[in-house]
Amino acid sequence: MADTAPPQGLQRYQIMEPLGAGAQGRTFRAIDRQTGAAVAVKVLHLRSLGGDWKPFDLFERECQALESLSHPGIPRYVDRYTSETTGDFFLVMELVEGTPLSQRLGRPGDPAELLRWLTAALDILEYLHGRQPPVIHRDIKPSNLILRPDARLCLIDFGGVRLAVRPDGGSTMIGTFGYMAPEQLHGEATPATDIYALGATIAALAAGLPADQLPRRGLQIDLERCLGPSRLRDVLSAMLEPDPTRRLGSAAAVRAALGTSARPPRRPSEPRRASPPASASSQALEHAPAPDYPALRSLPKFLRVFVWVWAWMATGLFFLIEFVFVPTVFALQASGRRYKKKAHRLKRLRAREADALSSVQRIRRRLQAIATNSDPRDRPALPEGRERR
Secondary structure, eight states, rough: OOSSSSOOOOSSSSEEEEEEEETOOOOOEEEEETOOOOOEEEEEOOOGSTTTOOOHHHHHHHHHHHHHOOOTSSSOOEEEEEEETTTTEEEEEOOOOOOEGGGGSOOOOOOHHHHHHHHHHHHHHHHHSSSSOOOOOOOOOOOGGGOTTTOOOOOOOTOEEEETTTTOTTTOOOSSSTSOOOOGTTOOOOOOHHHHHHHHHHHHHHHTTTTGGEEEEEEEEGGGGGOOSSSSHHHHHHOOSSTTTSSOOSSHHHHHHOOOOOOOOOOOOOOOOOOOOOOHHHOOOOHSSSOGGGGGGGHHHHHHHHHHHHHHHHHHHHHIIIIHHHHHHHHHHHHHHTTTOOOHHHHHHHHHHHHHHHHHHHHHHHHHHHHHOTTTTTTOOOTTTTTOO
């Protein structure tokens, strides 16, 4: 039988009814006895770990992430505690009142509402992905998007959050089937995986069905059966591209495709941390079309198998270089005495980092394109001028 008793060990907060439960703990509504304010308290029971410390690692990561974030569309961090008597861990945060968008499933969504929700969610993702390092949510879905009474949207449940420079290790998979990008099934997480999940969320709300029940053509969600012809449908199709090298990979790119470049004004109390300056080459790369190697489709199958395996192994290596090695090397350099209190040197170092990432990204994109075009599961292309009988 599941443990449903309210947690013990908090003196300041009076635990009320449960709000939800997940792999990283249970969440309760609570009352701050000092201020009378309603808060949300997430509890991780030490005894429930059973020797598996991964939930604790994710819980700690959620605490650290929320403590560093400040955005009207993200729950505000309040405090954290550890009970010396029970060994339980507590995260206290703002209680987000409102209606989860999952309650809108069951009937087709209104296109105007869908566009408003998409735009509001893009503002949140632009903030998260603009952090240094970027913060990846990894579990965007209708139940984690709350529509407040004032019509503002809030993204909750950062229990699967990940920093782009910090891989999980092992084979831990975070996310919800139907909303997860294909590469996320293999443990990869980049801003593009959040973009895919947001696209799947809006598609599900458009059809009034959970994403795992949407019609599909192979790996691609069949949007023609969910939405009528519109710019929104075209943009969602680009957000839901199974190949991450062909997908709209950033909130800014989605905004540009929608034609809504203006964002809601940010409150003065919420300054955005500056990102490293992007070089001209990295800016060009962001908007460049994915490379294509159609000749690989004409190779014999045994050669395509060899090229496909080699290309994906090399792609995995360059993912590590892009998201772990390069940021770590430059972060260590920036923390050295040579760059402390030397703004001009630090600026040059960040420009070098942007150039290095641009070069690595270019090679990685080419390798992914080679892997995609040499996929042995596809039928080989015929020479030009010949038709398949």
